[in-house]
Amino acid sequence: MNQIKFWIYIGVICLNQSVLAQNQIQxxxxxxxxxxxxxxxxCISFRGASVPNNQTAWLSGSKGSVMRSIxxxxxxxxxxxxxxxxxxxxxxxAFDARQAIVVSSGYPAYILKTMDGGLNWKKVYENKHxxxxxxAIDFWNPNQGxxxxxxxxxxxxxxxxxxxxxxxxxxxxxxxxLANAGESVFAASGTSFRCLPKNSIGFxxxxxxSAFHWLQIGEKYQRYELKSMLQxxxxxxxxxxxxxxxxxxxxxxxxxxxxxxxxxxxxxYTHNKDGxxxxxxxxxxxxxxxxxxxxxxxxxxxCGTQGVYLNHTEQTNTTLNAKTYLTTKAFHxxxxxxxxxxxxxxxxRGAIGVLSQ
Numbered sequence: 001m002n003q004i005k006f007w008i009y010i011g012v013i014c015l016n017q018s019v020l021a022q023n024q025i026q027x028x029x030x031x032x033x034x035x036x037x038x039x040x041x042x043c044i045s046f047r048g049a050s051v052p053n054n055q056t057a058w059l060s061g062s063k064g065s066v067m068r069s070i071x072x073x074x075x076x077x078x079x080x081x082x083x084x085x086x087x088x089x090x091x092x093x094a095f096d097a098r099q100a101i102v103v104s105s106g107y108p109a110y111i112l113k114t115m116d117g118g119l120n121w122k123k124v125y126e127n128k129h130x131x132x133x134x135x136a137i138d139f140w141n142p143n144q145g146x147x148x149x150x151x152x153x154x155x156x157x158x159x160x161x162x163x164x165x166x167x168x169x170x171x172x173x174x175x176x177x178l179a180n181a182g183e184s185v186f187a188a189s190g191t192s193f194r195c196l197p198k199n200s201i202g203f204x205x206x207x208x209x210s211a212f213h214w215l216q217i218g219e220k221y222q223r224y225e226l227k228s229m230l231q232x233x234x235x236x237x238x239x240x241x242x243x244x245x246x247x248x249x250x251x252x253x254x255x256x257x258x259x260x261x262x263x264x265x266x267x268x269y270t271h272n273k274d275g276x277x278x279x280x281x282x283x284x285x286x287x288x289x290x291x292x293x294x295x296x297x298x299x300x301x302x303c304g305t306q307g308v309y310l311n312h313t314e315q316t317n318t319t320l321n322a323k324t325y326l327t328t329k330a331f332h333x334x335x336x337x338x339x340x341x342x343x344x345x346x347x348x349r350g351a352i353g354v355l356s357q
Contacts, residue, residue, distance in 0.1 A: 025308060025326050025345070026073075028352040034077040039065070041078060046346030048102070048190040049333045050094035054340035059333075059352065060092035060102045060190075066118055070097045073344055073354035079118035084110070091190030093137045093145065093165075101137060101165045103147055105187045109134045111147065113165050125159065125168040132157070135185040136193035136203070148193040148203055151179035156203075156213075175217055182208030182234070188255065189291035189333035191240040198271060204250055206237015212250065212278065220275045228283060230254055230262045240291040243269070247313045248278065251302050253288030258305045261285045266300075266313055284311050293336045293343065301355065303331035303345060308353070329353075 030041060046067065048060035059067040059076075064084035067076045081087075087104045089112075094100040098117045101124075104110040109132040111125035127134075131152045139145035143164050149157030155176040159168045184207045185192050193203040200216040210231035212224040230236045235256035242249055248269045253262040264286055268279040287306035294300060300311040307328040331347035334355075343355035 023310060023326060024356045025329075025353040026356060027329070028073070028076060028354065032075045033067075033352075034075065037078065037080045039063075039078060039080055041350035044350045045088075045332070045348045046350070046352065047088075047090040047188060047332045048092040049335040049344055049346050050092045050100065051335045051337040051342055051344050052094050052096050052339065053337050054342045056094065056097045057335075057337075057342065057344040058092055058094040058100050059344070059346040060089040061346065062088045064089070066092070066100075066102060067346075067352065068097075068100075068118055069344075070117075072342055076352060077118075081112065081118075081121050084112070084121075090187045091134070091136045091147075093139055095139075095142060095164070099164075101145075103134050103137045103190075105134060107132055109149070111137075111159075111165070111168060124166060133187070134159075135187040136190045138193055138195040138201075140195045140199065146193075146195060146201055148185060148201075150184045154179055156185070158201075158217075160217075171217065177213050177215060177221060177223070179205070180209045180211075183211070184234075186237065186239045186252075186290075188239050191242065191291050191293075191333065191335075192238070194241065194243065196243065196276070200276065202241070202243075202248075202276070204238035204241050204252070206231060206239065206252060207234050208232060210237040210252070212238070212241070212248075214276045216275065222275050224278050226250065226265065228263050228265055228281060239289065242292055242294045244294050244313075247294070249292055249294060249300055249313065251286070251289035251292045253286075253304070255288055255290070255305070258288035261287055264289065264302075286311075291331075291333045293334050295336055295343070296341050301326075301334055301336075301343065303334045303347070305330045307331075308334070308345065326355075327353075 046061035057069045064081040066079040089102040090105040109127040133150040147159040158171040210226040210229040236254045239252040251264045289302045289304040292302035310324045331345045345353035
């Protein structure tokens with residue numbers, strides 16, 4: 001081997017090693033979890049996550065459980081919320097290392113807030129309507145946010161705060177979108193709903209009908225039928241979406257039949273005088289996905305009961321990239337930092353992961 005070929009060979013080895021070193025998931029075990037209550041971590045299912053920045057990450061889940069990291073996901077602390085040990089908190093929004101809001105699923109519905117890193121929690125909302133089921137939370141800014149819930153009396157529930165989650169008010173019925181018969185929202189990861197630009201919201205649905213709903217409260221509303229998504233059964237539909245300045249990506253499937261690859265979708269979108277427009281759908285295929293996040297480099301990271309995979313908004317390959325699985329370990333939720341690139345995952349049996357990029 002001559003010298004030029006030798007250095008090319010060494011360069012290829014180094015490049016391959018660099019690629020392999022990237023996009024790996026570090027699994028957080030009990031060695032890296034502070035557990036003052038000595039609770040059974042493997043008994044917890046994490047479905048909510050919020051990552052404000054590269055240093056701070058929160059997870060929420062079953063049995064009144066919350067996890068918090070303040071060192072970039074190197075270590076986590078398990079927080080058990082007193083008097084709520086039977087409640088499943090499937091969605092969470094964290095402002096920073098000290099302030100966070102958790103939302104319960106099921107009946108009755110609770111919204112709790114902490115302002116001291118989880119030491120104390122205040123109940124800021126309660127609803128005992130027999131059909132109440134809250135699915136997801138998001139904020140436009142530090143003061144204004146929305147919680148989305150399944151339909152009651154044929155209209156989706158929307159609860160708004162204007163004071164950083166200290167008080168909440170249900171929107172009037174006329175301002176809330178209508179649901180088709182058998183249409184509902186999945187609370188599998190707390191990412192079926194997002195606050196979007198221009199003071200609007202979007203959410204995806206499933207069941208008998210799968211749709212993307214877009215709403216500027218009190219002004220404009222649009223509904224897009226997601227005809228390419230699996231739908232028709234209570235366990236089927238769109239489960240999660242994320243967006244950047246160019247794309248809206250939507251994933252889902254059938255959680256009751258999760259071993260078959262199904263169609264997922266990437267849309268270009270634009271805002272104009274008529275509102276938000278979904279354009280030029282591009283499909284890709286994976287197993288059932290409960291959640292996805294769009295990364296800063298254009299990659300899609302998605303997760304579900306069959307593992308965690310990568311795809312790409314610009315270079316989507318419907319067969320090749322769909323096989324780029326980082327792990328076959330089950331995860332329910334994946335979130336990227338709102339300011340930064342830290343990516344954190346949560347799943348069943350206390351699973352926590354951090355993506356190396």
